[in-house]
Amino acid sequence: MKYALTCIVCPLGCVIEVEIKNGEIISVANYKCPRGKEWAIEEILSPVRPFMSVVRVIGGIFPVVSVKSTGPVPKENMKDLTKLLSNVVLQAPVPAGTVVLHNPMGLKVDIVTTRDA
Amino acid sequence: MIYDVVVIGGGPAGLAAAIKAHEEGGKVLILEQAEYLGGILQQCIHPGFGIHYLGEDLTGPEFASLFIEKVRSLNIPYILSAHVMKIEIMLPLAKKIQLIAPKGTKDIETKAIVYTAGAREKHGFEIGITGDRVSGIYTAGEAQSLMDLYGVMPGKRVLIVGSGDVGLIMARRLSLEGARVVGVVELMPYPGGLARNLVILRDFNIPLYLSHRVLEVHGRGRVERVKMARVNSKGKTIPGTERWIECDTLLISAGLVPDVRVLESLGIRIDPSTGGPVVNEFLETTAPGVFVAGNSLVINDLVDYAVEQGERAGMQAVRYAKNGGLPSMNWIPVEKGGNVRCVIPHYINGENEVILYLRARKPVKDATLVTGKKMHKIPVVTPAEMLRVKIKKEDITRPFKVEVSP
Numbered sequence: 001m002k003y004a005l006t007c008i009v010c011p012l013g014c015v016i017e018v019e020i021k022n023g024e025i026i027s028v029a030n031y032k033c034p035r036g037k038e039w040a041i042e043e044i045l046s047p048v049r050p051f052m053s054v055v056r057v058i059g060g061i062f063p064v065v066s067v068k069s070t071g072p073v074p075k076e077n078m079k080d081l082t083k084l085l086s087n088v089v090l091q092a093p094v095p096a097g098t099v100v101l102h103n104p105m106g107l108k109v110d111i112v113t114t115r116d117a
Numbered sequence: 118m119i120y121d122v123v124v125i126g127g128g129p130a131g132l133a134a135a136i137k138a139h140e141e142g143g144k145v146l147i148l149e150q151a152e153y154l155g156g157i158l159q160q161c162i163h164p165g166f167g168i169h170y171l172g173e174d175l176t177g178p179e180f181a182s183l184f185i186e187k188v189r190s191l192n193i194p195y196i197l198s199a200h201v202m203k204i205e206i207m208l209p210l211a212k213k214i215q216l217i218a219p220k221g222t223k224d225i226e227t228k229a230i231v232y233t234a235g236a237r238e239k240h241g242f243e244i245g246i247t248g249d250r251v252s253g254i255y256t257a258g259e260a261q262s263l264m265d266l267y268g269v270m271p272g273k274r275v276l277i278v279g280s281g282d283v284g285l286i287m288a289r290r291l292s293l294e295g296a297r298v299v300g301v302v303e304l305m306p307y308p309g310g311l312a313r314n315l316v317i318l319r320d321f322n323i324p325l326y327l328s329h330r331v332l333e334v335h336g337r338g339r340v341e342r343v344k345m346a347r348v349n350s351k352g353k354t355i356p357g358t359e360r361w362i363e364c365d366t367l368l369i370s371a372g373l374v375p376d377v378r379v380l381e382s383l384g385i386r387i388d389p390s391t392g393g394p395v396v397n398e399f400l401e402t403t404a405p406g407v408f409v410a411g412n413s414l415v416i417n418d419l420v421d422y423a424v425e426q427g428e429r430a431g432m433q434a435v436r437y438a439k440n441g442g443l444p445s446m447n448w449i450p451v452e453k454g455g456n457v458r459c460v461i462p463h464y465i466n467g468e469n470e471v472i473l474y475l476r477a478r479k480p481v482k483d484a485t486l487v488t489g490k491k492m493h494k495i496p497v498v499t500p501a502e503m504l505r506v507k508i509k510k511e512d513i514t515r516p517f518k519v520e521v522s523p
Contacts, residue, residue: 008313012496049320052162052176053293054265061153064268066162066178075320082293096182114162115178 005043007036016040048072052114053085055100060092060117067100069109077107085111092117120146120227121438122431123214125201125379128156130411131233132184133424134431138231139193143435146225147188147195148216154188154195155181156235157258158420160265163286165313170421180420204230204379209405209442228438229406231430232380236373236412241334244278244304244371248333253340257283257370264290272366276343277301278331281309281501282418284370285317292321299364300324302331302345304352307480309501311418330354331367340365375413383407390459391415397464398471399433399443400426406442408434415461415474418503422474429472449513454520456481458500467513475504477521485522489514 001021007014012032018040019026025044031037042048051069073081084104094117101111122138124131127149138145153159158166161177168174171183188195196218203215214225238256255263255271261283263269273296277284280303288298298321306328308315318325326345332354333344347358375393377385386395386403393414394402401408410426417423437443448464451473460475473488477498484498491512498504498521 006312006315008316011312011502013312050164052164054162054268056268062266062268064265066176066265068162068164068176078293082295096179114176115159115182
């Protein structure tokens with residue numbers, strides 16, 4: 001299976017070609033730097049993304065408060081994590097930086113608030 | 118009380134301007150139309166803010182809070198829910214701002230003004246979308262504010278018009294929160310957003326319709342379906358390519374326009390290519406002592422640039438107030454050469470280092486940016502990414518022309 005990925009490491013936007021067979025990388029081509037190569041491999045084998053959402057808050061400045069993960073999370077877990085957060089209800093005041101969930105789904109990140117509520 | 122500088126708009130550019138003006142010894146007041154400081158940053162809950170300015174990757178609210186905390190710790194006064202009705206220039210150092218705020222109407226006197234009121238979003242009717250006037254039609258920013266400030270889902274099956282960053286970011290937010298984004302429609306033959314945001318389309322299997330436009334909305338009470346069609350290289354609809362897409366929500370992400378109504382009423386000259394005012398390198402408009410920064414000046418991709426402009430405008434506004442005006446100069450016009458859609462500032466004086474912000478018309482690979490006699494090699498230039506370049510005093514020529522060539 002061959003993939004063509006537009007690299008997002010820098011504005012150059014190399015279209016990196018990655019070939020995999022049985023879940024293993026066979027070849028990586030068309031990259032211009034080692035960071036691009038590394039990114040393309042990770043993007044195929046275990047893609048991760050920064051994560052952000054909102055959580056309900058009672059008595060706050062707004063009805064919801066924005067949250068983020070303290071590190072990137074696997075792409076495939078983003079929807080479930082969002083669903084998990086839809087069940088969380090906080091009580092104001094909640095200062096920015098408050099941990100809402102600790103190590104949810106064993107993802108080794110925390111979910112923290114990003115504004116005061 | 119006569120202020121040195123009144124800042125109109127408490128978003129990133131305005132907060133940066135106010136902090137700078139205060140630090141330079143000015144007596145400053147911030148006026149903000151919303152009930153909170155921080156502007157659109159508060160609803161931009163994704164990361165990507167401050168990478169250049171701070172060397173740190175923050176979410177919008179986190180970036181905003183750095184500036185809000187600073188404003189509070191410096192005791193810079195601000196008025197929230199403050200609507201500016203009118204600005205009057207009585208004399209070069211006497212300006213009057215007419216205000217409606219919760220405590221009533223008020224006239225505020227100031228020597229200089231920094232205008233940082235941001236931009237407004239283009240609506241569907243501005244891009245030729247006709248049809249039924251039903252609920253379920255939002256601009257991308259409205260949807261963002263609904264979801265990320267107020268926790269309300271705008272719809273379940275969403276078609277997005279425009280592949281700029283706001284549209285793509287909303288495609289991700291809607292998909293994550295359980296809506297189905299049935300497509301992103303882009304008039305141009307290439308996508309509008311930054312590469313890191315285009316990944317969103319692949320992540321959520323969202324089809325991108327390049328060289329397409331939305332023509333018509335159909336529904337009873339609520340959006341039910343939307344007609345789109347292919348366009349030719351001139352942007353004209355190709356007959357026979359029309360088709361209907363089922364959806365309950367249409368999100369318009371058709372770009373931003375600097376909000377300059379108050380400035381226009383002052384007779385300030387507007388540049389049609391930016392939609393913002395004509396400015397000199399101090400970011401001063403054609404009305405002496407009225408400075409502009411952020412998205413009111415030019416639509417920026419990065420908050421970092423808005424802050425940089427705010428700091429510049431704030432500093433120069435204090436200088437104006439303290440010295441009774443900025444010295445007259447032999448201004449050199451910044452001329453737009455090939456493949457330059459817009460450039461800020463419009464006039465430079467050749468006495469200082471300046472920062473140019475510009476946008477190309479068309480994408481170019483292995484481009485050369487020519488500024489005066491200086492050449493800058495840039496691997497990839499796209500209209501989606503604003504170019505920022507510092508020009509040294511000794512590299513400023515008369516005349517001074519800027520051009521992006523292959």
